Amino acid sequence: MLDYYPAGFGKLKSDILDKGLCTGCSICTVMCRLENIVFDERPVMKQECASCQLCTIVCPRAGEISSKLQNEWDILNRHALVQSAQSTDKGILKVCQDGGVTTSLLWYALDKGLINGAVVSGVKDLKPVPMVATTYEELVSSAGVRYSPSPTYQALLPFTMNRNSNGFQHRARLGLVGTPCQVLALRNMQLPDLEGAVLEPADSIDFTIGLFCMEQFNDELTKHLRKKMDLQDAKKFKITRSGLEINFSNGSKITVEHDEIDMFVRYNCRFCMDFASMYADISVGNAGSPPGWTTVIIRSDIGRKIYHGALNGGYIVENPKSPNMAVIERMSNKKKNREKNLRNVLIN
Ligand SMILES: Cc1cc2nc3c(=O)[nH]c(=O)nc-3n(C[C@H](O)[C@H](O)[C@H](O)COP(=O)(O)OP(=O)(O)OC[C@H]3O[C@@H](n4cnc5c(N)ncnc54)[C@H](O)[C@@H]3O)c2cc1C
Ligand code: SF4
Ligand code: SF4
Numbered sequence: 001m002l003d004y005y006p007a008g009f010g011k012l013k014s015d016i017l018d019k020g021l022c023t024g025c026s027i028c029t030v031m032c033r034l035e036n037i038v039f040d041e042r043p044v045m046k047q048e049c050a051s052c053q054l055c056t057i058v059c060p061r062a063g064e065i066s067s068k069l070q071n072e073w074d075i076l077n078r079h080a081l082v083q084s085a086q087s088t089d090k091g092i093l094k095v096c097q098d099g100g101v102t103t104s105l106l107w108y109a110l111d112k113g114l115i116n117g118a119v120v121s122g123v124k125d126l127k128p129v130p131m132v133a134t135t136y137e138e139l140v141s142s143a144g145v146r147y148s149p150s151p152t153y154q155a156l157l158p159f160t161m162n163r164n165s166n167g168f169q170h171r172a173r174l175g176l177v178g179t180p181c182q183v184l185a186l187r188n189m190q191l192p193d194l195e196g197a198v199l200e201p202a203d204s205i206d207f208t209i210g211l212f213c214m215e216q217f218n219d220e221l222t223k224h225l226r227k228k229m230d231l232q233d234a235k236k237f238k239i240t241r242s243g244l245e246i247n248f249s250n251g252s253k254i255t256v257e258h259d260e261i262d263m264f265v266r267y268n269c270r271f272c273m274d275f276a277s278m279y280a281d282i283s284v285g286n287a288g289s290p291p292g293w294t295t296v297i298i299r300s301d302i303g304r305k306i307y308h309g310a311l312n313g314g315y316i317v318e319n320p321k322s323p324n325m326a327v328i329e330r331m332s333n334k335k336k337n338r339e340k341n342l343r344n345v346l347i348n
């Protein structure tokens, strides 16, 4: 590793990494045409840098969101469909976070040959592990939520220019699940370059499912919880109004209150303003729906094609009652106000 950082990576380091703003999405590692950045808990530069700035251009925390992107998605957001839905698959319902719609939409797309893989986050030792799921079993193993950052774009390394070694076509057809910051990172990468071509490997992502997201937690939270309880049989973690609910295999559950976990919220998340993944083809969350159902916001043509295909094919069912939009708006405003208040504190 180098102990100096020339202008290109140096900008990412001084503006994002050193300020604690990195979301851990890892898109800069797949963006670097020289394969200069490795992801070791955070992006690290390993050799000489060409100072091309591509890593900074795609970083979801560097600079303003492009006005082209904002205008395009403002229109899509205005015409979005919003539904409560649930999977019909017993295997998915057993392990999913809410209504299992996320995993079911990906399963529908895979089962019908619309995609040949899904970029998701599996789990090992309670930490998210990025992967490309190509079977029902792999998809089911990735269901549920991990409240820490997934370096999701590491799963795309085999689809970059120089690394096409895993048997996929160079341009694969993939669906991707990500937090709002990860979806924004992809949209930055999908903005056409000067010649009008979409950069690799972003051209392999056919559609995105964005998760609603209030915040993520740092590794210290798991250490803190391990001091209080044995997490060996922890089956599911869920943020509720009362706090972090931990469900165990024997059916018992423990809730750790918000006041106790708040100090473990990642610093970068406190600056984030997108709750409902407003740049995703389809967004999913539990806010606004009854327990056991997923709120689904469908924005784009491809989003509609996937959602209605899964609905008509019997992979999901709709709740006749529409989601409570006031809850989603309240959460969105809460997130924006948190960012505004923190910024004011830092300025004054
Ligand atoms: C960090 C985080 C915070 C969230 N906060 C909120 C919230 O405040 N309010 C709200 O309403 N909803 C929130 N959600 C979304 C919600 O928890 C469910 O993911 C959503 O309702 C979909 O449920 P499902 O049953 O359809 O998903 P499932 O079918 O269970 O699929 C879940 C998908 O999430 C992916 N995933 C899991 N962990 C991560 C991760 N760390 N990074 C990227 N992808 C991951 C998995 O790969 C899987 O594809 C959050 C999700 C995450 C990951
Ligand atoms: S993307 Fe460009 S600026 Fe960033 S590390 Fe690679 S060569 Fe350097
Ligand atoms: S692109 Fe992602 S991983 Fe890289 S510095 Fe920015 S937020 Fe961090």
Ligand code: SF4
Binding pocket: 023, 179, 180, 181, 182, 213, 214, 215, 216, 268, 269, 270, 272, 273, 274
């Ligand atoms: S709060 Fe924002 S920065 Fe943090 S994980 Fe969620 S989308 Fe990313």
